[in-house]
Amino acid sequence: MSKILVVDDELDISELVALHLARDGHECVCLTNGLEVFPYVTSHQPDLIVLDLMLPGQDGLTVFKRLRADSRSRTTPVIILTARAQMSDRISGLELGADDYLTKPFSPRELALRISAVLRRTQRVQAVSEVKTGRFLLDRKNMKLFLDDTPVDLTTTEFKLLATLMENDKAVHTRSELLREVWGYSDEVATRTLDTHVKRLREKLGDAGRHIVTVRGTGYQFCVTLPDS
Amino acid sequence: MSKILVVDDELDISELVALHLARDGHECVCLTNGLEVFPYVTSHQPDLIVLDLMLPGQDGLTVFKRLRADSRSRTTPVIILTARAQMSDRISGLELGADDYLTKPFSPRELALRISAVLRRTQRVQAVSEVKTGRFLLDRKNMKLFLDDTPVDLTTTEFKLLATLMENDKAVHTRSELLREVWGYSDEVATRTLDTHVKRLREKLGDAGRHIVTVRGTGYQFCVTLPDS
DNA sequence: CGCGGCTGTGACGATATTGTCACGAGGTGG
DNA sequence: CCACCTCGTGACAATATCGTCACAGCCGCG
Secondary structure (H helix, E strand, O other), X not given: OOEXXXXXXXXXXXXXXXXXXXXXXXXXXXXXXXXXXXXXHHHHOOOEEEEEOOOOOOOHHHXXXXXXXXXXXXXXXXXXXXXXXOHHHHHHHHHOOOOEEEEEOOOHHHHHHHHHHHHHHHHHHHHHHEEEEOOEEEEOOOOEEEEOOEEEOOOHHHHHHHHHHHOOOOOEEEHHHHHHHHHOOOOOOOOOHHHHHHHHHHHHHHHHHHHEEEEOOOEEEEOOOOOOO | OOEEEEEOXXXXXXXXXXXXXXXXXXXXXXXXXXXHHHHHHHHHXXXXXXXXXXXXXXXXXXXXXXXXXXXXXXXXXXXXXEEXXXXXXXXHHHHOOOOEEXXXXXXXXXXXXXXXXXXXXXXXXXXXXXXXXXXXEEEOOOOEEEEOXXXXXXXXXXXXXXXXXXXXXXXXXXXXXXXXXXXXXXXXXXXXXXXHHHHHHHHHHHHHHHHEEEEOOOEEEEOOOOOOO
């Protein structure tokens, strides 16, 4: 469900945590060295990071500060793990804007619950702006489409058309409905504009263009799953 | 700065907390009875609620569940106060989506820090003073840009524009959004001001100017990494 | 007071996007 | 099987958007 990065030099803790997270359906990656964190985060974009402060290579607090200073990871949720003796570190972490922290020793169930709570907050925001269905991810806020995680450049009209079609899987949109919602036409017009745009959209989508299904005499629908043929 | 509602039947705790919060510039209101919370929240819309579980009238957990069930308060940040003996309640609170919790006895400073951390997440009150990403280092405090560790002289408007674009990697900023945030325009204006400044900024950045990407029909985005081409 | 730096503006050209047209392909009903 | 209707497509023109440039105004400083 979500990509969780766990950074802890104690392998028994990481493995126990990973087991719990996998049970919740998350994809979990474990790192043990502070120097590995930043390169991993900027290239893999995890949904959440569990970060121990006591790390070899580069200590957790330095790693955290760097994550918060970089525009690619400054909003990535981070839960900091602290030892009881490190009360001052935990307060420093809070001051830097960690999303949560947990004091060792902790129960894996509690960590899993905190992770769920943080993800719920951050994914609630995402749910409003993103539509993810099948091979498609539609980012409304940024007017971007990703197909198989690859960005596809769409014009604003193409994006609006696709977004309208994807709003409800398999919903059939009439031509007049699409012309009204995407183009603002208010009355019946005989125009090939819609056809041309559907064509251009299908071209840009390549083989995934067939997810836009023509309903003859009515309009078009978007189908995530297609019958094999 | 923010309206904080503190709900605790122990007045000495509430008053100590209120004193600390006032020191941080917050406006603090204290309630002692669980039945008073919901009516107050729906009419006053506090920015954050500190909620003790042990309450007369209506216990804190029931109050919290009601807050989360109502659309007016579903997203209001809540920090739950628990006694050490109530470990099961604290986990129940997390499962319901509390933003944080604190176990009694606690230091008022720690609560104040947690409140700041939660408000920071929900309100984006503070911006990181330094943004370092890729070849760029943006020093907000001194209004300085360093490109490949070399200082680049920017005017105040150029700096504000770049800082806004760099806030979140790949976030697309519309023209009207940029005109509002950098120039303070409040309505739609047809102006080439933004284009001219983007041009001047790109000139000063040299080859790194291509990190400012035009999104036709929408505006601009800042991309730390660019596709090779 | 003059000069230089900064900023905003409008005109114009370049580029991208969009709409239209004509024609053919494909589907459907009689 | 044929006529008719609907849709797809390629080419082209129109329109919208962005980039650029030159200039003017403002402000601060020497």
